[in-house]
Each structure stands twice: as C-alpha cells, then as structure tokens.
Amino acid sequence: MTLLYIVAATLIGGVLSVVIAASMTFAVLGKLVKHLVSLSTGVLLATALLHVLPEAFEAPGTDAHALFTTLLVGLLFFFLLEKAELYRHAHHHEGDGHEHHHHFDAEQAGRGGFSVLVGDSIHNFCDGIIIAAAFLVSPELGATTSLAVILHEIPQEVGDTIVLINAGFSRRKALLYNAASGLTAVVGGVLGYFVVGAWQELFPYLLVVASSSFIYVAVADLIPQMQRHLPWREMLAQIAWIGAGLLLVSSATHLMH
Structure with a gap:
C-alpha cells in the first residue's frame, strides 16, 4: 500500500x-501563478517547520547537532543545484507583474526550451524521493509532505508552461513536455521506496533534507518574488494566501492525527 x-x-x-494549465486561458494562468506562489509559501514553511522537522527531531536515537548540520548542508546543496541551473523554480514569466523585458521567456527557456525541462525534471525527481521518504515514516507525514509538494508544483509547472509558450512552443507541446517532466517524480518516488526503505535509520536525516528543500524554495525563491512595493489590497491578498497555506497544513495535520 505504501x-x-x-x-x-x-x-x-x-x-x-x-491539467490546470491546460484548462485555463493565458491571462488567467498569469494571475493564478501570483496567488499560488503566496499559497505555496505558507504551505512549504508550515510543512517544514511545523510537521516534518518536528517528526525528524522526535525520532528515537537522533542527535540534534547532526540533524542541524544536515539542515545546513541541505540548504547549501539546493543553493548549489540552483546555481548549476539544475533546480529551477520557473514562476517568473513575461506579464507576471515583475516588469520582465521582452524576450525574457525565450531567454529563460534557452535553446529549444530543454534547459527548463531538464531542471524541472531533476526538481521533480528530488520531490519524488522526498515524498517516498515521508510515506515510509508514516502515511500521515507522507500525505502532508505530498500536499506541500503538489501545491508548489502547480505554480511551478504553470510558470514553466507560460515560459515555453512565450518562447515559441505550441500550447500542446508545452503541456506534453511538462507532463513528461512531471512523471520523473514518479520515478524518484519508486526508486526512493526501494532504495531508501532499506535504511530506516536514515529517515530522520532524509526528512531534514526534505525540510531544507521546502525552506530553501520558500525563502530563496518565493518570498523574494513577493517583496515588492504593492497596493495595500494586493499586499493583504498576499498575506491572506500565505495564511491560507499555513491554515491548510495545520488543518490537514490535525485531521490526520
């Protein structure tokens, strides 16, 4: 069952x-990404700090110093992956309100758009391993972690779709390639189940690595996108969406317990 x-x-x-990207117009997608970025910020931070990290630190026989060291190494690891353009978070696109120059999406997509897809595939593969590790600890933790990953994947994949379309891909081809990229998460999950499952003593450290991924994405990528001068209504909307993400994780955790 696991x-x-x-x-x-x-x-x-x-x-x-x-499916979401395929079912909405281009203008709606652009507006949707903005709100989902705020929502996923709250979800990722709440999942990492209120659920996954406490689970790791409460595991019997764990050393707090070693877990904090793992957290630090994890943050640096994802920083280096992003430096190498292997851990992308493509929420930026032309028309997203960040005043990107013309041809920005074409530059983001790179030659043939495959730099976006390769980075996205590696990101999804890592997410699959993270989900597998969480489910191997408990179904409740797996469900909460999956919720965080899924809610973050939606704005990421929508952003990728917008970038690829603006870079010259047909809508059908952009959606098809993004779907294929998303399936690497399944590969990571299955591989994680068979490889990670044999090393139960490593589960707390894998959970900390998962938390470092969530924290890094939220703090290094999502929050800087929202740190702009905005009308007070948009600022309140951001806060409300972040709060909704926190509430969603808290409610899900309470219901599952």
Missing part, C-alpha cells in the same frame, strides 16, 4: 498542474 500511495501522490503532483 508504494501505491507514493505512486499516486507523485502522479497527482505531475498531472494536476498540467
């Missing part, structure tokens, strides 16, 4: 974002 949960969670994360 493997089935992992496959279902990773598959939903990869497919749901593509």
Whole structure:
C-alpha cells in the first residue's frame, strides 16, 4: 500500500498542474501563478517547520547537532543545484507583474526550451524521493509532505508552461513536455521506496533534507518574488494566501492525527 500511495501522490503532483494549465486561458494562468506562489509559501514553511522537522527531531536515537548540520548542508546543496541551473523554480514569466523585458521567456527557456525541462525534471525527481521518504515514516507525514509538494508544483509547472509558450512552443507541446517532466517524480518516488526503505535509520536525516528543500524554495525563491512595493489590497491578498497555506497544513495535520 505504501508504494501505491507514493505512486499516486507523485502522479497527482505531475498531472494536476498540467491539467490546470491546460484548462485555463493565458491571462488567467498569469494571475493564478501570483496567488499560488503566496499559497505555496505558507504551505512549504508550515510543512517544514511545523510537521516534518518536528517528526525528524522526535525520532528515537537522533542527535540534534547532526540533524542541524544536515539542515545546513541541505540548504547549501539546493543553493548549489540552483546555481548549476539544475533546480529551477520557473514562476517568473513575461506579464507576471515583475516588469520582465521582452524576450525574457525565450531567454529563460534557452535553446529549444530543454534547459527548463531538464531542471524541472531533476526538481521533480528530488520531490519524488522526498515524498517516498515521508510515506515510509508514516502515511500521515507522507500525505502532508505530498500536499506541500503538489501545491508548489502547480505554480511551478504553470510558470514553466507560460515560459515555453512565450518562447515559441505550441500550447500542446508545452503541456506534453511538462507532463513528461512531471512523471520523473514518479520515478524518484519508486526508486526512493526501494532504495531508501532499506535504511530506516536514515529517515530522520532524509526528512531534514526534505525540510531544507521546502525552506530553501520558500525563502530563496518565493518570498523574494513577493517583496515588492504593492497596493495595500494586493499586499493583504498576499498575506491572506500565505495564511491560507499555513491554515491548510495545520488543518490537514490535525485531521490526520
């Protein structure tokens, strides 16, 4: 059953974002990404700091110093991955309100758009391993972690779709390539189930690595996008969406317990 949960969670994360991107107009997608970035900020921070990290530190026989060291190494690792353009968060696109220059999307997509897809595939593969590790600890933790990953994947994949379309891809081809990229999460989840499952003593450290991924994405990528001078109504909307993300994780955790 655990493997089935992992496959279902990773598959939903990869497919749901593509379905949303396929079902909405270009203008609506641009507005949707802005709100989902705020929502996923709250979800990622709440999942990492209120659920996954406490689970890791409460595991019997763990050393707090070693776990904090793992957290530091994890943050630096994802920083270096992003430096190498292998851990992308493509929420930026022309028309998103950040005053990007013309041809910005074409530059982001790179030659043939495959730099976006390669980075996204590696990101999704890592997410799959993270989901597998969480489900191997408990179904509740797996469900909460999957929720955080899925809600972050939606704005990421929508952003990728917008970038690829603006860079010259047809809508159908952009959606198809994004769906294929999303399936790497399933590969990561299945591989994680068989490889990670044999090393239960490493679970707390894998959970800390998962938390470092969530914290890094929220603090290094999502929050800077929102740190702009905005009309007070948009600022309140940002705060409300972040609060909704926090409330969503807290409610889900309470219901599952």
